[in-house]
Amino acid sequence: MNGTDTFGDVSSDYERFEAELLAQDQDAVHVVVADLEDREAHLLVNTLVDDGLVTPVPNERVLVHEPSDQAFNSIVQLAVFHRGWTTALDVDAKTE
Numbered sequence: 001m002n003g004t005d006t007f008g009d010v011s012s013d014y015e016r017f018e019a020e021l022l023a024q025d026q027d028a029v030h031v032v033v034a035d036l037e038d039r040e041a042h043l044l045v046n047t048l049v050d051d052g053l054v055t056p057v058p059n060e061r062v063l064v065h066e067p068s069d070q071a072f073n074s075i076v077q078l079a080v081f082h083r084g085w086t087t088a089l090d091v092d093a094k095t096e
Contacts, residue, residue, distance in 0.1 A: 041079035048082060 038045075045063065048054040055064045062071040063078050067086055072078035 036076060036078060036079055036083070041076045044079045044082065045075045048078075053082075054078065 011075055045054060048065075049059065050065075053066055056062075057064060057071070060071075062073050063075070064071050065078060065082060065085070068081075070081065072081065
């Protein structure tokens, strides 16, 4: 042996514990965004259009999410994206 005490070394236990706590933190901030019905998606996107956060481009049949500059051809995809985007901003604001 090289002189290290294998019973006294708890670094791997600590790393495993820290990883488990981090996973629990991630679960706590996880917000379900995929469970979105068509009607709810339409209401959300209509509100976003009214607020100027989404711009419809009729010639290309897309909706542009202005804060992220992402284009979508599905109202549900846009609504799910916006919810996730908003959640990410909220998480970032809490960690600062």
